[in-house]
Amino acid sequence: MDRDSPVRNAFCAVRPPGHHAGPAGAVPSARDPHATNGFCLFNNLAVAAAYARCVYRGRGVARVALLDFDVHHGNGTEACVVRAAPSLQRVPFSTPYSEGVQTFPVYKPWLDADDKDNIFFASVQGFGPKAEGMNAYVYPGSGATGDNRIADDAAQSVAGIAEDPDAEFLPTGEDSVGAAPPSAPRVIDVGIGGPGTKVALWRRSWRDKIIPALVNFRPDFIFISAGFDAHRKDEINFRYIGVTERDFEWLTDQLVQVANLCCHGRIVSVLEGGYRIQGGKVSAFSRSVAAHVRALADDHRMEWDPKAAEWEREHEKQVRAEAEAKRAAAAMAAASALLNRSQAVETGEGQENGEGGDHAGGEEDGARKRRRRGDGVDYVALNKLLEEESAGTKQA
Numbered sequence: 001m002d003r004d005s006p007v008r009n010a011f012c013a014v015r016p017p018g019h020h021a022g023p024a025g026a027v028p029s030a031r032d033p034h035a036t037n038g039f040c041l042f043n044n045l046a047v048a049a050a051y052a053r054c055v056y057r058g059r060g061v062a063r064v065a066l067l068d069f070d071v072h073h074g075n076g077t078e079a080c081v082v083r084a085a086p087s088l089q090r091v092p093f094s095t096p097y098s099e100g101v102q103t104f105p106v107y108k109p110w111l112d113a114d115d116k117d118n119i120f121f122a123s124v125q126g127f128g129p130k131a132e133g134m135n136a137y138v139y140p141g142s143g144a145t146g147d148n149r150i151a152d153d154a155a156q157s158v159a160g161i162a163e164d165p166d167a168e169f170l171p172t173g174e175d176s177v178g179a180a181p182p183s184a185p186r187v188i189d190v191g192i193g194g195p196g197t198k199v200a201l202w203r204r205s206w207r208d209k210i211i212p213a214l215v216n217f218r219p220d221f222i223f224i225s226a227g228f229d230a231h232r233k234d235e236i237n238f239r240y241i242g243v244t245e246r247d248f249e250w251l252t253d254q255l256v257q258v259a260n261l262c263c264h265g266r267i268v269s270v271l272e273g274g275y276r277i278q279g280g281k282v283s284a285f286s287r288s289v290a291a292h293v294r295a296l297a298d299d300h301r302m303e304w305d306p307k308a309a310e311w312e313r314e315h316e317k318q319v320r321a322e323a324e325a326k327r328a329a330a331a332m333a334a335a336s337a338l339l340n341r342s343q344a345v346e347t348g349e350g351q352e353n354g355e356g357g358d359h360a361g362g363e364e365d366g367a368r369k370r371r372r373r374g375d376g377v378d379y380v381a382l383n384k385l386l387e388e389e390s391a392g393t394k395q396a
Helices: 044-055 075-082 153-159 199-217 245-262 284-297 306-352 359-373 379-395
Strands: 009-012 064-068 087-094 099-106 119-126 186-192 221-226 267-271
Touching: 009 284, 044 064, 044 075, 044 221, 044 267, 064 075, 064 199, 075 119, 075 186, 119 199, 186 199, 199 245, 199 306, 221 245, 245 267, 245 284, 267 284
Parallel strands: 009 267, 064 119, 064 221, 119 186, 221 267
Antiparallel strands: 087 099
């Protein structure tokens, strides 16, 4: 917390993880009504962020941001954030004599009534069935793309940072409805479908949606749920997302740049998932953690620049347009070649049937083909002719 200290951030290598533990334990959802805590006991990140907001409020910590890049939705952390503002919980019930819905007020503040404007949460995760045709979703079955406070143009113009400029991460479908009420602190979820590698989409979700929103929020402290089970070699992700340690390092560096811009580089990162430990020090998990810590420890003062993100976005569009043009040209060339072959076959059949060209030439070609096939040859008569010619030669 000392701005003059050479220590600007920290990584906490703790287990068990915590981001599935809610304010009252397990967090049920429509796809997981019974719910479990996963591997989690206490929500380490929410406790740390609430502690910082309370204890260090006199030292410049008012606005806290919590970010989660584990492959599983940080549903417990999201529930802790949502409960920081007063809301109503509707619980359906059924008995042998009646059924209905009970409504309960729920409120677990972190500090005061201003929590809703001073807490920010964002999570990017895999969202979809574990395999094609399965009803079971990737745990915990929540985390569809949604934003309970999509910033309007006026709010964005204050900070000058456009959020989701290509409108790629808008809420879609019933799964994204009601995840977090507008009265709660800002909650952004990006659910990435699968199975299949979606590295470019994962990067865009951070670069184009979450990081601009984070900069507009202007946090005083950034807390990270660092889960490394989105790695392509980690089997617990059901082949969702499929990033590598290079992608974790890129994202960490982006967040360090945001911290340099907004909060004097202050970041606390807490270990969540990551289970591909085969290989020990050279395992996918070890390499991912090392890349994350390396980016945190890189003592630079570079600040996040929206122009760099804009240039990268436009460059990607140009590359995609060029690739699409090449695919279209290749498809046209293939279609043209197919058409030429078809015309050549039709021309050949026409000549064989005597269509087109000189009629006499056609008859001659037809006769040659018949001779090649052996049509019209009387071998008995030919043998008789040869015998007569031989007899005549002997008489002469």
